[in-house]
Structure formats: structure tokens, C-alpha cells
Amino acid sequence: MEKDQDVIEIDLLAIARAIWRKIWLVIAMVIIGTVIMFSYAKFLIVPLYESRAMMYVNNSSLSLGNTSFSISSGELSAAQSLVETYIVILKSRLTLNAVIEKADLPYTYEQLKNMITASAVNATEVFEIVVTDKDPVEAELIANTIAEILPQKIAGIVEGSSVKIVDYAVVPAYPVSPSVTKYTAIGFLMGGVISVGIIVVMELFNKSIRDEDYLLQTYDLPILAVVPVMGQTEKGHHSYQGYQENKGRS
Structure with a gap:
């Protein structure tokens, strides 16, 4: 062992x-x-840039169809649910097609949808819209166009809603990737x-022969003679003729 x-x-x-x-x-x-x-x-x-806009959601009384309910600003879970609802509206075909038309964008609905992400900020009623684009100016244009159109679209779907712009998007100075x-x-x-x-x-x-220790440990055979190579002083540079002869006999 x-x-x-x-x-x-x-x-x-x-x-x-x-x-x-x-x-x-x-x-x-x-x-x-x-x-x-x-x-x-x-x-x-190709470098990618991100431009961000922030929006605030406030609803004291809402009605969806024939169902009415109310929430208070302290009900955090209700606020989170409401933000998720508005993000769904944001990414709807109706909203994004309006953004494409107003900003005169060369994208389809699916292409623009893949460029946009949105999420609540620290689980509050504020949510952030992030647009990723290879053109920083276009990213800012898309984010601000969404911020302008989205409140109207939400108001037309959810009665009693109030969505306000907290922070407009700006042209990013540096790429986020790569x-x-x-x-x-x-x-x-x-x-x-x-x-x-x-x-x-x-x-x-x-598998070449390196030195005496290599022979002893690899083959467990005695070395009869070691003939040093002329001009070589480093250990291991030898001609193992004696070993070859001994190996041949065994």
C-alpha cells in the first residue's frame, strides 16, 4: 500500500x-x-445597452368587469399582484403595437417583446421597465414611449387605475454586455x-526511460551499468545499455 x-x-x-x-x-x-x-x-x-424607466401604480378602487375591490397602500401583497397585472398589459400585443407605431420602430411585436423586461422594484408598487437594444438612443426612445402609452392602455382596461411616471429613461452611456x-x-x-x-x-x-529511479520503480530490475553521455552533466541523460541487456536476458 x-x-x-x-x-x-x-x-x-x-x-x-x-x-x-x-x-x-x-x-x-x-x-x-x-x-x-x-x-x-x-x-x-455587438454591445447591448439598457435604458430604464420607472412607473408608480396607485389604486384606491378598482373594478374588473362586474367585480369591484379596494386596496390600501399598506397591502404589499396586493400591490405586487397589481404590478404583475400591469406588466402583463405592458407586454400585450395591443400595447407594444402602439409603441411600434408611435416610435416608428423597425420591429415586429415578438422582436420588441423580447427586448423588454419589467419587474417590481423591491416588492413595491413601483415597477421598472428595462429596454435592451444595440442602439442606446433607440433603447431610450422605446422605454419613454412605453412610459407614455402604458398609462392610457391600463386606464382603458382597469377602471380607477392611476399610473404615473416616476423616472424617465435616459440614453445609456455604457453597454451592459459583453x-x-x-x-x-x-x-x-x-x-x-x-x-x-x-x-x-x-x-x-x-514511456521513454528517464533515469535510474524510473527503471527501478517501473520494472523492478537491477541496473548492470550506466554509461553517461559525453558532454551531459544533468542527471537522467544516460544510455541504459546495461539495462537493455539485462532485460533481454530475463
Whole structure:
């Protein structure tokens, strides 16, 4: 059992030495991976921008069809339910088609719907409309057009509703994606992992004779003679003729 553990330890040390001998390959692959992923994120991926508008929902008395009910501002769960209802109206075909027409957008209903997300802010009666677009000016235009049209659409569906604009959208100054830093870090890690993986595989499949210890532990045979190679002073650079002869006899 102890012998197996020693063999594993020696193998790990051999792999570590192999990685160190080829550290130049690791460094080169890390640099190449970093440059490739940085260039990909910086120049090939189309940046996306987000523009946000915020709206406030207040209803003291509502009626949906023949059903009437009232809520107070302190009923948080009712407010959340109400916000979800208005988000559904926001993403309806009727509302978004009106936005497309007013803003003169080159999108279909489905395309525009995929560009819009909305959610309550901290579980309150305020909800945020987020428009993601490759054009920052267009993102701001869409968000503000929705903020102008949505109160009318809600009032036409839910009686007694009151929706007001809390904050208009502005033109975003910076893209939200891609994250150049994230892609660069991925390239750095990929370069390191791939290069180390190649070195480890090469070392595991390397069956060449390395030194005396390798012969003793791998084949458990005595070494009759070691003939050093002229001009080589480092350990392990020998011609194992005596071993080959002994192996042939056995």
C-alpha cells in the first residue's frame, strides 16, 4: 500500500517538473487565450445597452368587469399582484403595437417583446421597465414611449387605475454586455488549463526511460551499468545499455 502511495507521489512530482520545463508553453497559451477572448469581446460581439424607466401604480378602487375591490397602500401583497397585472398589459400585443407605431420602430411585436423586461422594484408598487437594444438612443426612445402609452392602455382596461411616471429613461452611456473583463479572464483561464492539460497528457503517455529511479520503480530490475553521455552533466541523460541487456536476458 505504501509503495502505491510512493508511486503516485513520484508521478505527481514528475508531472510538476514537466509543467515547469514547459512553462514557456503555459505562458504562451495564456497570452494567446487572453488576447483572443479580449479581441472577441471587444470587436466581434455587438454591445447591448439598457435604458430604464420607472412607473408608480396607485389604486384606491378598482373594478374588473362586474367585480369591484379596494386596496390600501399598506397591502404589499396586493400591490405586487397589481404590478404583475400591469406588466402583463405592458407586454400585450395591443400595447407594444402602439409603441411600434408611435416610435416608428423597425420591429415586429415578438422582436420588441423580447427586448423588454419589467419587474417590481423591491416588492413595491413601483415597477421598472428595462429596454435592451444595440442602439442606446433607440433603447431610450422605446422605454419613454412605453412610459407614455402604458398609462392610457391600463386606464382603458382597469377602471380607477392611476399610473404615473416616476423616472424617465435616459440614453445609456455604457453597454451592459459583453463584459470585456469577464471574457478576458475566461481566455486567461482557458489558455492555462489547455496548456497544462496538454503537458499532463504528454507526460502520462511518455514511456521513454528517464533515469535510474524510473527503471527501478517501473520494472523492478537491477541496473548492470550506466554509461553517461559525453558532454551531459544533468542527471537522467544516460544510455541504459546495461539495462537493455539485462532485460533481454530475463
